[in-house]
Amino acid sequence: MLVLAVLSFSAGCVPRDTVDTGPRSVPAVDGVPLVYEVHGESRSDAPTLVLIHGWSCDRGYWEAQVGPLAERYQVVTLDLAGHGDSGLGRENWTIASYGADVATVVEELCLLYTSPSPRDRTRSRMPS
Numbered sequence: 001m002l003v004l005a006v007l008s009f010s011a012g013c014v015p016r017d018t019v020d021t022g023p024r025s026v027p028a029v030d031g032v033p034l035v036y037e038v039h040g041e042s043r044s045d046a047p048t049l050v051l052i053h054g055w056s057c058d059r060g061y062w063e064a065q066v067g068p069l070a071e072r073y074q075v076v077t078l079d080l081a082g083h084g085d086s087g088l089g090r091e092n093w094t095i096a097s098y099g100a101d102v103a104t105v106v107e108e109l110c111l112l113y114t115s116p117s118p119r120d121r122t123r124s125r126m127p128s
Helices: 059-070 095-108
Strands: 003-011 024-025 033-039 046-053 074-079 111-116
Touching: 024 095, 033 059, 033 095, 046 059, 046 095, 059 074, 074 095
Parallel strands: 046 074
Antiparallel strands: 003 046, 003 111, 024 033, 033 074
């Protein structure tokens, strides 16, 4: 399953960089290094897109989509733990831990969760 999360920068947070800067790393809740990249500029009139790969893939899965999307949106790609350039030293390999990986990157970038559902367009902190 592939997931696309739509986010926007939180008021009061300063984006670390607003252009492509290459891979970055942040420790997951359990200390495993998570590698991610930010593409494109932060825009006040458009959300940030977080592209999350499926099982046994990595952030490179989105290579063909990143360029076109980054023309209009800021795009974040990441390697979940155990995938791509992220670390392998996890003891608890669960869907919840992968969700926590995404939340860690989102929090590192000071992003807010915005529901992609047309029924609920409210903004709130990323669910824990």
